[in-house]
Amino acid sequence: MKTVLLLLSQYVFHEIESSSEEDDSEYEEEEILTFIGTSEIERHPRQVGYLNIITLYSDADFFRHFRVTRSTFQYLLHYLQNNNFRSQVTFHGGCEPMTLYEILYINLQYLGNQGSMRLLADKFNRTESTICNITGEFCKFMFLKQSDFIKFPTREKLRSVANKFQMKANFPGVVSALDGCHIPFHPKAPNQVPYRNYKKFYSFNLMAAALPDRSFSYVFCGFPGSVHDSTVFQNSSLFQKLETQEGIFNPVRYHVIADSAFPLKVWMMTPFKKIHGLLPADRKVFNKKLSSTRMVIELAFGDLKNRFKRCIDVNSTIEKGVEIVVTCCILQNICIQRGDVLYGGLDDEANLHCNVNRDQFREGRVDRFAEMKRQQICASFQGRRNLNRFGRRI
Known part of the structure; x- marks a missing residue:
């Protein structure tokens, strides 16, 4: 009889302790959900349509922004195309991959000016990490083609x-x-x-x-x-x-x-x-x-x-x-x-x-x-x- 009472008391104590931990866990989950519900995801508004604006530039403005003439830009574009620059990149959903036009615009502005990548990201509606990666890829590619x-x-x-x-x-x-x-x-x-x-x-x-x-x-x-x-x-x-x-x-x-x-x-x-x-x-x-x-x-x-x-x-x-x-x-x-x-x-x-x-x-x-x-x-x-x-x- 004493043994039964002892086992019963241990069971009751275990149930009370388990119930207390579940209550604490539920309370923490409620706090997290409440925080998520009241917090807004941070967003970074950026310019839209800059690639369309470039087509409206005069030849002088184009040179001021990209440090090359339109003729030289076209030559570089054809060179990248003929040498299969980023030809292995495939689209798996999400943000659409950059065109060669956009890649060349970004890199020429990056190399031709002292502005930060944050400014380029804002102008081209891309993330800073994307700008950093594409400038690195372009410069490495050209470095290997220096001969x-x-x-x-x-x-x-x-x-x-x-x-x-x-x-x-x-x-x-x-x-x-x-x-x-x-x-x-x-x-x-x-x-x-x-x-x-x-x-x-x-x-x-x-x-x-x-x-x-x-x-x-x-x-x-x-x-x-x-x-x-x-x-x-x-x-x-x-x-x-x-x-x-x-x-x-x-x-x-x-x-x-x-x-x-x-x-x-x-x-x-x-x-x-x-x-x-x-x-x-x-x-x-x-x-x-x-x-x-x-x-x-x-x-x-x-x-x-x-x-x-x-x-x-x-x-x-x-x-x-x-x-x-x-x-x-x-x-x-x-x-x-x-x-x-x-x-x-x-x-x-x-x-x-x-x-x-x-x-x-x-x-x-x-x-x-x-x-x-x-x-x-x-x-x-x-x-x-x-x-x-x-x-x-x-």
């Missing part, structure tokens, strides 16, 4: 390129002008230190070579801003090809030109350096002609940042930042090739950032053949000046 548009002169074109360079300041044999440019960047800790350059801001390096028309013949991008231009160049594929003489051009006749931050090589001409603060008159002439010819690369950097203002200040990961800048270089070449030019560069040279790490290259072992070649070019300028004094035609 289609950024090409070093072939042997067949060397003479033509050298003649066009020579028309600038009468400096012979030039096939490309080389320099480095810094892209302001915002790395996150603890990886900030390598990107802090000599001028105390964070950046990564854009090493490039340019042709007479200011298009890029070579691009090497991504080294931290603290690294000197000569070190960046020595780690590039162009340096390896020129150093091993892989048949790019005959170094006896042709050469790349650069400033004093780079080494003197038989295939690269750089300015004479002052000795005890002095420089003979003939070497001053050489340096002036080389500098005037080499100016094309700094103008190319100015044109790049003037057209595609995203390059003035990149706020992304280093991987995407490199893809963004190389994509802008590709688009700049496409514009030049199609006659869609935008000269003028940056009004503020401080934004160009070509001369950040300005130390001259310290020669180790002197390349005798390179020195002889530079002296011969220098002497040829002096000989032409002498001919000119006697009234002969140069």
Whole structure:
């Protein structure tokens, strides 16, 4: 009897405890439902119909918004179509996938301006994550296609390129002008230190070579801003090809030109350096002609940042930042090739950032053949000046 009463009391206690837990659970569920019922889902009103407004833009307004002409836009559109960009994307319901028109509009506005993705999302009636994803996809795709548009002169074109360079300041044999440019960047800790350059801001390096028309013949991008231009160049594929003489051009006749931050090589001409603060008159002439010819690369950097203002200040990961800048270089070449030019560069040279790490290259072992070649070019300028004094035609 005592055993039965004990079991009965345990059962009653268990039922009371279970009932109490169920009541608490029901009460919590009621609170959650009440909160959901009284709370509105957050919505973000956006503009509608902007793609229709674009068709009403004048040619000038179209260029101001997208930084390319309508003709160049159509060329880019056909290129994406012919190369099956996002052709694998299928529609499974929800928001309709973007058309190539919309993708190209978004990316050109993103690269051509410093506006945030939030503004683009509002303008094109898309989410910020969608804008972020599509700009990443586009820049990665173009980065992998850079060899289609950024090409070093072939042997067949060397003479033509050298003649066009020579028309600038009468400096012979030039096939490309080389320099480095810094892209302001915002790395996150603890990886900030390598990107802090000599001028105390964070950046990564854009090493490039340019042709007479200011298009890029070579691009090497991504080294931290603290690294000197000569070190960046020595780690590039162009340096390896020129150093091993892989048949790019005959170094006896042709050469790349650069400033004093780079080494003197038989295939690269750089300015004479002052000795005890002095420089003979003939070497001053050489340096002036080389500098005037080499100016094309700094103008190319100015044109790049003037057209595609995203390059003035990149706020992304280093991987995407490199893809963004190389994509802008590709688009700049496409514009030049199609006659869609935008000269003028940056009004503020401080934004160009070509001369950040300005130390001259310290020669180790002197390349005798390179020195002889530079002296011969220098002497040829002096000989032409002498001919000119006697009234002969140069």
